[in-house]
Amino acid sequence: MTKTELFDIKIEELDSYVYGKCKLKWDLLAKPIDGFGDFEDAISKIAAIQGTANPDISKRAVVIFCADNGIVEEGVSQCGPEVTRKVAENLGAGKSTVCVLGKKIRVNIYPIDIGIKGTEKIEGVLDRKVCEGTKNFLEEPAMSEEEVLKAIVTGMNLARDLKYAGYTILASGEMGIGNTTTSTALLSTLMYIQPHNLTGRGAGLDDAGLERKRNVIKQGIRKYSDGFGKDDLYLNAVYRSNVSGIFEKNVAGLKTKEYALHILSSLGGLDIAGLVGLMIGGAMYRIPIVLDGLITGAAAVCAELIVPGVKDFLIPSHKGKENGNEQALEYLGLKPYINGNMALGEGTGAVMLFPLLDAIIEYYRNGSDFDSYDMEAYKRY
Numbered sequence: 550m551t552k553t554e555l556f557d558i559k560i561e562e563l564d565s566y567v568y569g570k571c572k573l574k575w576d577l578l579a580k581p582i583d584g585f586g587d588f589e590d591a592i593s594k595i596a597a598i599q600g601t602a603n604p605d606i607s608k609r610a611v612v613i614f615c616a617d618n619g620i621v622e623e624g625v626s627q628c629g630p631e632v633t634r635k636v637a638e639n640l641g642a643g644k645s646t647v648c649v650l651g652k653k654i655r656v657n658i659y660p661i662d663i664g665i666k667g668t669e670k671i672e673g674v675l676d677r678k679v680c681e682g683t684k685n686f687l688e689e690p691a692m693s694e695e696e697v698l699k700a701i702v703t704g705m706n707l708a709r710d711l712k713y714a715g716y717t718i719l720a721s722g723e724m725g726i727g728n729t730t731t732s733t734a735l736l737s738t739l740m741y742i743q744p745h746n747l748t749g750r751g752a753g754l755d756d757a758g759l760e761r762k763r764n765v766i767k768q769g770i771r772k773y774s775d776g777f778g779k780d781d782l783y784l785n786a787v788y789r790s791n792v793s794g795i796f797e798k799n800v801a802g803l804k805t806k807e808y809a810l811h812i813l814s815s816l817g818g819l820d821i822a823g824l825v826g827l828m829i830g831g832a833m834y835r836i837p838i839v840l841d842g843l844i845t846g847a848a849a850v851c852a853e854l855i856v857p858g859v860k861d862f863l864i865p866s867h868k869g870k871e872n873g874n875e876q877a878l879e880y881l882g883l884k885p886y887i888n889g890n891m892a893l894g895e896g897t898g899a900v901m902l903f904p905l906l907d908a909i910i911e912y913y914r915n916g917s918d919f920d921s922y923d924m925e926a927y928k929r930y
Contacts, residue, residue: 550702552694556806560832560858568597571604571913578916582927587884588909591864595906598837598862599717603914606837606906610657611647611720611896612707612827613640615674616664616819617682618727619691620769625730625762627754630682633726634665640724640895641673647722647895656720656900661707663700664725664819677703679819683731686769690815691731697814697822704826705833712834720839720866720903721827721848722896723820729871732847734766734816736873738774739809739850740880747873773815809854817851824848825855832862841899842869842892846877853881867891867898 571593576582583589596604615637617630639645640660643652651658660674666682679700683691692700711719737744744766750759813822825848831838840849840863852859860881867887868875878885886905891898919926 550698552698552807552810555698555701555810555855558829558833558856560856560862562858563594563597563861564600565597567600567602568593570602571596574602574913576929577918577926578912579919579922579924580916582929585909585912587886588905591886591906592909592913594861595718595837595864598835600835604910606718606903606910608716609655609718609720609903610659610711610716611651611722611900612704612711613647613658613660613722613724613896614663614704614820614823614827615640615660615724616662616728616823617666618725618731618818619683619685620687620730620765621727622685623687623761623765625754625765626727628726630666630726633724634667634671636724636895637662637665637671637674641671643673645895646893647897647900650897650900654900654903656903657716659707659711660724661703661823663703663823677707677823679703683818686731686734686816687765687772690773691817692814692819692822694810694814696819697810697817700819700822701826701829704823704828705830706826707823708827708830708836708838709834712836716836718837718839718864719827719831720841720896720899721824721845722841722894722899723824723844724895725818725820725844728818728820728844730762730766731816731818732821732844733871733873734769735812735821735847736850736877737766738770738812738816739854740876742876744770747876769816773812806855809851813851813855817847820844821848821851825852828852828859828863829856832856832859835862837862837864839864839866839899839902840878840883841866841896842894843871843874843877844894845896845899846874849881850877864902866902869898 748763865883865885868885870892
């Protein structure tokens with residue numbers, strides 16, 4: 550796929566008729582209006598994505614993109630790149646955190662090697678390797694245009710294949726040492742927020758490591774932001790609160806598809822690019838994609854900027870420990886359903902949303918209506 554073909558993708562809007570039909574059914578169930586709050590909207594949105602007023606999330610999987618990041622050479626992580634492969638091996642063996650959760654929650658696990666260092670195949674992990682990790686973005690762009698497009702197409706094809714295999718909803722996940730640095734660099738650049746306000750400790754950096762990580766991100770932004778920020782304009786407050794408390798975004802005319810792809814290839818990772826493709830594919834093939842934390846949030850922002858309309862097919866899961874995830878969700882107009890201060894990766898937060906959705910869908914399908922209670926329905930005003 551060329552970038553022109555990518556930019557030409559058009560996403561059809563959600564089925565507003567199905568959405569309205571679901572909202573009406575919620576109002577006819579014997580409960581207060583909007584009694585299940587945001588969860589009523591979540592089920593209605595899933596239904597509108599699937600094009601049916603009887604939404605189904607019974608066959609689900611989590612797709613976990615695994616890749617190494619060259620920027621770890623700068624000491625931005627507590628551990629080395631060898632850990633990416635070790636965790637991927639545990640994913641393949643069904644022993645990692647998300648695998649344990651998945652057995653209980655009835656989620657199939659699909660770990661993907663999209664860019665792990667080394668040529669040796671990992672048992673139980675799908676080999677979709679684009680290359681052996683990204684470059685150190687302080688020295689050169691993390692990926693070439695060809696590599697980033699190949700990773701995006703890999704994600705799109707996985708969404709298509711899993712849809713045709715009968716999956717009705719997908720969770721998104723990742724594994725890659727250094728990817729809180731790449732994702733924070735993307736968000737800081739694309740949303741024009743100071744790196745100091747977004748950068749977290751990842752897997753547990755000390756104060757010196759955190760400051761080093763912030764400086765690396767700052768250098769990366771200056772190197773690849775096409776002049777924007779060289780005079781520290783990008784360090785000014787980007788969000789300013791108006792009288793209604795609504796945030797206005799200073800986009801400075803740079804948030805184009807071309808620019809977003811450039812920043813993704815320059816500062817991002819193969820795991821993030823794969824996630825971008827998965828999300829675009831989810832919108833194309835009408836399958837809801839549940840977001841996890843910071844890294845999937847960064848991918849969601851990239852996907853929306855490259856192919857507008859993708860955000861309507863995304864389901865947020867949890868707020869996360871990293872501030873960048875909350876900012877990304879706010880930018881996309883999405884609200885997380887779970888607080889919990891989690892920072893596990895692998896799609897763990899995303900799969901933890903499924904039991905809640907299961908419970909709400911069960912009520913949506915089988916809850917009593919007002920007629921069965923022999924009482925007048927509440928009215929929406």
